[in-house]
Amino acid sequence: MINLLMKIFGKSERSSREIARDRLKVVLIHDRANVSPEVMDHLRSDIIRVISNYMEINQRDMEITLANDEDSVALVANIPVSKMKHA
Amino acid sequence: MSEVIVITSGKGGVGKTTTTANLGVGLAMRGKKVVLVDTDTGLRNLDLLLGLENRIMYDLIDVTEGRVHFKKALVRHKKYESLFLLPTSQVKDKSAVNPEQLVRLCNDLRQEFDYVLIDCPAGIEQGFQTAIAAADWALVVTMPEISAVRDADKIIGELGRADKENIKLVVNRIRPQMVEKGDMLDMDDINDILSIECIGQIPDDEKVVTSTNRGEPVISLDDSQAGQAYRNVVGRICGEDIPFMTFPKESFFQRLRHALGM
Numbered sequence: 001m002i003n004l005l006m007k008i009f010g011k012s013e014r015s016s017r018e019i020a021r022d023r024l025k026v027v028l029i030h031d032r033a034n035v036s037p038e039v040m041d042h043l044r045s046d047i048i049r050v051i052s053n054y055m056e057i058n059q060r061d062m063e064i065t066l067a068n069d070e071d072s073v074a075l076v077a078n079i080p081v082s083k084m085k086h087a
Numbered sequence: 088m089s090e091v092i093v094i095t096s097g098k099g100g101v102g103k104t105t106t107t108a109n110l111g112v113g114l115a116m117r118g119k120k121v122v123l124v125d126t127d128t129g130l131r132n133l134d135l136l137l138g139l140e141n142r143i144m145y146d147l148i149d150v151t152e153g154r155v156h157f158k159k160a161l162v163r164h165k166k167y168e169s170l171f172l173l174p175t176s177q178v179k180d181k182s183a184v185n186p187e188q189l190v191r192l193c194n195d196l197r198q199e200f201d202y203v204l205i206d207c208p209a210g211i212e213q214g215f216q217t218a219i220a221a222a223d224w225a226l227v228v229t230m231p232e233i234s235a236v237r238d239a240d241k242i243i244g245e246l247g248r249a250d251k252e253n254i255k256l257v258v259n260r261i262r263p264q265m266v267e268k269g270d271m272l273d274m275d276d277i278n279d280i281l282s283i284e285c286i287g288q289i290p291d292d293e294k295v296v297t298s299t300n301r302g303e304p305v306i307s308l309d310d311s312q313a314g315q316a317y318r319n320v321v322g323r324i325c326g327e328d329i330p331f332m333t334f335p336k337e338s339f340f341q342r343l344r345h346a347l348g349m
């Protein structure tokens with residue numbers, strides 16, 4: 001009965017269209033995240049430039065990677081700060 | 088000003104050749120001078136879709152290798168006088184033409200034609216790189232299926248790497264009933280996922296098959312949905328602002344009837 005009501009009101013189990021849409025969004029994040037080392041280098045120098053406006057960072061030990069999870073991709077940055085600039 | 092447009096897709100069998108033939112006829116119906124270049128060397132089909140398979144004397148490779156002038160290899164359409172086909176070879180392979188040769192050829196074709204449409208082979212290998220080399224913009228054909236959309240995304244990335252930033256999308260073989268039931272991606276979903284401007288949504292239509300059988304592209308049939316959709320794409324290519332056909336979602340009462348099995 002609940003099932004029937006849900007069907008009538010359009011709140012039934014997720015449609016295959018919605019499932020396709022969600023799966024595509026995730027798989028494309030993964031596909032697109034396979035960025036070239038060149039792009040990662042650009043990203044790294046851009047990040048350094050922006051952050052250096054606010055603090056001194058240890059560029060040698062910084063790490064920037066794209067971490068793949070099952071249903072997401074994260075940009076993970078570990079950037080040691082050696083000194084804060086004056087506000 | 089002439090335009091060179093490549094019709095490409097990534098995944099095979101989604102409707103590149105069908106789209107090329109229909110847009111070619113549609114543009115010619117508007118009086119434009121059009122040449123269709125088949126670059127799917129070894130798997131030529133465009134001649135069949137246009138009903139021109141018995142008129143071919145020379146092919147693309149004869150032209151790029153300098154054996155004949157391109158004008159000798161062009162096949163004029165029987166009905167649409169301003170439409171021409173430059174067929175490819177059925178025996179050579181994709182490595183027979185390189186990007187520089189196609190760029191040179193297209194520069195010559197620009198002098199004679201308003202539109203140069205290039206039918207691209209499936210995949211992202213050399214044939215694809217050659218087909219896109221001369222294009223001002225790319226028309227990516229996809230279908231409302233996850234594998235075709237994923238491959239379209241890959242192609243869009245490859246086009247970007249080749250500095251082809253002007254890309255438009257055609258979603259082919261939409262089944263309105265399935266979209267209505269929530270069982271198929273619609274144009275807006277694909278638009279949202281790929282972030283590429285859509286200039287066409289073509290319904291799945293039996294008339295595409297019957298018109299292909301006859302060698303007369305569906306765009307010339309007044310009573311075909313796919314034909315109307317292709318005419319709309321032609322209008323948009325010519326810069327007209329044409330609203331998209333709508334496929335309505337189920338209303339409350341339709342859902343009620345479906346749920347009750349009526």
Ligand SMILES: Nc1ncnc2c1ncn2[C@@H]1O[C@H](COP(=O)(O)OP(=O)(O)OP(=O)(O)O)[C@@H](O)[C@H]1O
Nearest residue numbers: 099100101102103104105209260290291292295296
């Ligand atoms: N809107 C449509 N409705 C029904 N059938 C269609 C439609 N579009 C294409 N088809 C059919 O799909 C098949 C593949 O089409 P087509 O040859 O144009 O694809 P393609 O992308 O050029 O393939 P390939 O990658 O092999 O070159 C054909 O049989 C064609 O008739």
Ligand SMILES: [Mg+2]
Nearest residue numbers: 103104127132
């Ligand atoms: Mg084809």
